Every structure is written in structure tokens, then in C-alpha cells.
Amino acid sequence: MAVPGASERSSADALLGDAIRRAQHAAPERLVEAVAEACGAVDVRDPVLYLVDHLGTTLTAIGPRSTTTTVARLPVRGSVAGEVFRTQLPAETAAAPGVQLWLPVSESRCRLGVLAVTTPSAPGDELRRWCADLAEVLAQLVRTRQQYTDCFHRARRLQPMGLAAELQWSLLPPLDFSCDEVTIAGLVEPAYHVGGDVFDYALDDGVVHFALVDSMGHALHSAIVAGLVIGTYRNCRRAGIDLVNTVETLDSAVQEQFGGDRFATVGLGELDLADGTCRWVNAGHPLPLVVRGGTVRQLPCPPRLPVGLGGERAELCEATLAPGDRVVCFSDGVTEARARDGTHFGEDRLHELLSDGADLPAADLVHTVVGGAIEHQDGVQRDDATMLLVERGARYAE
Structure with a gap:
């Protein structure tokens, strides 16, 4: 049954609901297979879901097992699927026979991958809408079903992951998130051998809570310290403890477990989205930056010692951010990424890339900066490179 116009919308929506119910009862690895029958009822064939890898460079298919005899991969750069993933805009290409639709798969604007489907002829607006709705449904199901299976995690890996990195990735929230009030984007590199870097964030009652942690060293013990810090941070955050006392609790937790032999630098912040008030504390971490248009400035804050080493209480610092900051x-x-000749990537280059990329989407800017630091080292990283960006929504502009 085709979907030629709005008069059949209720029938098409019923088919979409049937697809959701089938997916709910199917094993996670049969997610796409479960919705294929509903697709066939509206003359949509061969659904294939592609998920992006941890590096953001490759899309890997997890389509129906009956049609996927080998693992299909597409590059993010230089393919139609990759362009759809990067721009979050659908595309159509000629297929034999028919037309292939490529649709972004994202949840809360967190880019997960791309859905490809085929139609026997050029689709109308209602069929395009139905396919776009299907892609949104699949995004929600991937996000929830990945808690029950490893198949999605395996699809996102292009190489074996180190044990420390496995621990780190289990701690990380989604790399990007967006709603009307705020946009958040983060990245940790190297993805498969990360040592002690991790970030976290949460949006609660109009306030964004965010943290970046850099644990001493680069081996498994660094990941263990980072896990302790993030777990303690979340416990404090969910208990409503303020930033200064949270840092003191982090310090005590690391000292109690490691007796001063291990430490981590930490930056904690809160951004009130309604009035733009940003508060943060600094425990030996690089100072955060504010990007406003093409201008980049540092947010000063006297540091206390890294957590785990004791010392004076942290000082709470404050600034006001404008919409779009x-x-x-x-x-x-x-x-501190270092080239072969010993030169550092440096703050000047960081500021330059942030300024030049002021109009880039948040996730693209983060990838550009971290990618620049890696390129500066000729691709050979000597330390984790991590970035977290929080943008106050433009909806608050007067």
C-alpha cells in the first residue's frame, strides 16, 4: 500500500505503530528486521541502519541478517550517507530499480547514524514524512536497546578496545545532546586507548551541570581513578551538593582509596540557562574558555590542588553568558599536543580554531579542534585529548 496523500495518514501511522510494537518484541539485533514488514506495507524496501563508529569516520550497517552477508561500511567523508550524517538533512539517490532515501538517525539531536530505504519510484511528501518518522523511532529504540545488547557497541568499533578505554566509555554520557535551551558536544581521543580523561553532564530544571576529569597517568589505574571521581561527582550532584563541597568530597574519596598516591585534575561547572549565570570551580585543571562570536576569552578561577592531594578549599567563580555563548x-x-620538532599545539592555536569555527555546529567544532591537535602530532597521540562544549540556547535572546 502506497502513501499518496494526507487522507491515508492514519493508515500509515497505524503501520508505524505496528513497526514499533514488532520492534519491542524482537531481539535487539533484529531491530531493523522487525520493522521491515511494516516498511513493505507502504512500498518501502530494504531498510538498512548504519551506526557511526567511535571516531566519527565510518558508518557500519546492522541491517537485516537475511540481506547482510558481509559487513557494509561507508565513509562519513565522501559518501551520501556521510553527508546526511554530518548535515542531518535527508537525501535521495537513484537505485536499481527505484529511489534510495537516506535519513538521519538521531536522538535529542545526538547523531547516531543513518537509515537507508528504497522506494519503487520517487516518494511523495507523505512517504518521506513516514520514513523520517521511522528513522526517529529507530533512534529511540537504538538508544534504549543498546542497554540490553552488545551488537550496537560492536558495530561502532573498527578495532579492539583497550580495557581502560572500555571503562572510560562506560562512564561517558552521549557525546552530543541538544534541545531548545542548550547544545552540548564532547569528544575523547584516542577512542580505543584512552587513559584517564572523561567528562559528564546533566540537564536538570534549567541548569546544565558539567564536569571534565583528567586522571593521573594513562593506564588502567587512571581509568579506575576517573571512575571513582565521576561516580562520586554524580552522587553529589544528584544529592544537590554545591560545587565547592562536591570538590571536597571528590578529594576525600580519592585520598581514602589511594592514600595520596593518585590524583585527578577536575573542572566542575553549572550554567543557569534562564539568566546565563555560569559558576565553576577549578582543581588544577586548564581554565575554561568562553566563545562569543569570533572572540575567545578565558574564565579565570584560582585553582586548588587536584583532587586526592588535599589542600585549601576551592573558590567558586562566576560569570554571565549571553545567549549563543x-x-x-x-x-x-x-x-600540550607536541609535534616532532617539540612545538606545542598551544593556546593560541586553540583560540584560533574556536574563533574561526564560531559558526560551526557544536559537534563539528569539537571534532575540528581535537582533530587539529591530533594532526599537530602527525596522528601519534602521547596524551588523551578531551573537549566538552556547552552552548546557551539562542531562545533566551531578548
Whole structure:
């Protein structure tokens, strides 16, 4: 049954609901297979879901097993699917026979991958809408079903992951998130052998809470310390403890477990989205930056010692952000990235890229900066490079 116009919308929506119910009862790895029958009822064939890898460079298919005999991969750069993933705009290409639709798969604007489907002829607006709705449904199901299976995690891996990195990725929230009030984007590199860097964020009652942690060293013990810090941070945050006392609790937790032999630098912040008030504390971490248009400035804050080493209480610092302003937190693995001749990537280059990329989407800017630091080292990283960007929504502009 085709979907030629709005008069059949209720029938098409019923088919979409049937697809959702089938997916709910199917094993996670049969997610796309479960919706294929509903697709066939509206003359949509061969659904294939592509998920992006941890590096953001490759899209890997997890389509129906009956049609996927080998793993199909497409590059993010230089393919129609990749362009759809990057721009979040659908595209259509000629297929034999028919037309292939490529649709972005994202949840809360967190880019997960791309859905490809085929129609026997050029689709009408209602069929395009139905396919777009299907892509949104699949995004929600991927996000929830990945808690029950490893198949999606395996699809996102292009190489074996180190144990420390496995621990780190289990701690990370989604790399990007967006709603009307705020946009958040983060990245940790190297994806498969990360040591002690991790970030976290949460949006609660109009306030964005964010943290960036850089644990001493680069081996498994660094990931263990980072896990302790993030777990303690979340416990404090969910208990409503303020930033200064949260840092003191982090310090005590690391000292109690490691007796002063391990430490982590930490930057914690809160952004009130309604009035733009940004508060932060600094425990030995690089100072955050604010990007306003093409201007980049540092947010000063006297540091206390890294958590785990004791010392004086942290000082709470404050600034006001305008709608559209971006707060950028980063680890020293970005600015201290060193080329073969010994020169550092440096703060000047960081500021330059943030300024030049002021009009880029948040996730693209983060990838550009971290990618620049890696390129500066000829692709050979000596330290984790981590960045977290929080942008206050333009909806608050008067």
C-alpha cells in the first residue's frame, strides 16, 4: 500500500505503530528486521541502519541478517550517507530499480547514524514524512536497546578496545545532546586507548551541570581513578551538593582509596540557562574558555590542588553568558599536543580554531579542534585529548 496523500495518514501511522510494537518484541539485533514488514506495507524496501563508529569516520550497517552477508561500511567523508550524517538533512539517490532515501538517525539531536530505504519510484511528501518518522523511532529504540545488547557497541568499533578505554566509555554520557535551551558536544581521543580523561553532564530544571576529569597517568589505574571521581561527582550532584563541597568530597574519596598516591585534575561547572549565570570551580585543571562570536576569552578561577592531594578549599567563580555563548572545557592533551620538532599545539592555536569555527555546529567544532591537535602530532597521540562544549540556547535572546 502506497502513501499518496494526507487522507491515508492514519493508515500509515497505524503501520508505524505496528513497526514499533514488532520492534519491542524482537531481539535487539533484529531491530531493523522487525520493522521491515511494516516498511513493505507502504512500498518501502530494504531498510538498512548504519551506526557511526567511535571516531566519527565510518558508518557500519546492522541491517537485516537475511540481506547482510558481509559487513557494509561507508565513509562519513565522501559518501551520501556521510553527508546526511554530518548535515542531518535527508537525501535521495537513484537505485536499481527505484529511489534510495537516506535519513538521519538521531536522538535529542545526538547523531547516531543513518537509515537507508528504497522506494519503487520517487516518494511523495507523505512517504518521506513516514520514513523520517521511522528513522526517529529507530533512534529511540537504538538508544534504549543498546542497554540490553552488545551488537550496537560492536558495530561502532573498527578495532579492539583497550580495557581502560572500555571503562572510560562506560562512564561517558552521549557525546552530543541538544534541545531548545542548550547544545552540548564532547569528544575523547584516542577512542580505543584512552587513559584517564572523561567528562559528564546533566540537564536538570534549567541548569546544565558539567564536569571534565583528567586522571593521573594513562593506564588502567587512571581509568579506575576517573571512575571513582565521576561516580562520586554524580552522587553529589544528584544529592544537590554545591560545587565547592562536591570538590571536597571528590578529594576525600580519592585520598581514602589511594592514600595520596593518585590524583585527578577536575573542572566542575553549572550554567543557569534562564539568566546565563555560569559558576565553576577549578582543581588544577586548564581554565575554561568562553566563545562569543569570533572572540575567545578565558574564565579565570584560582585553582586548588587536584583532587586526592588535599589542600585549601576551592573558590567558586562566576560569570554571565549571553545567549549563543559557548563554554569550552578541555584537557591539557589538547594544548600540550607536541609535534616532532617539540612545538606545542598551544593556546593560541586553540583560540584560533574556536574563533574561526564560531559558526560551526557544536559537534563539528569539537571534532575540528581535537582533530587539529591530533594532526599537530602527525596522528601519534602521547596524551588523551578531551573537549566538552556547552552552548546557551539562542531562545533566551531578548
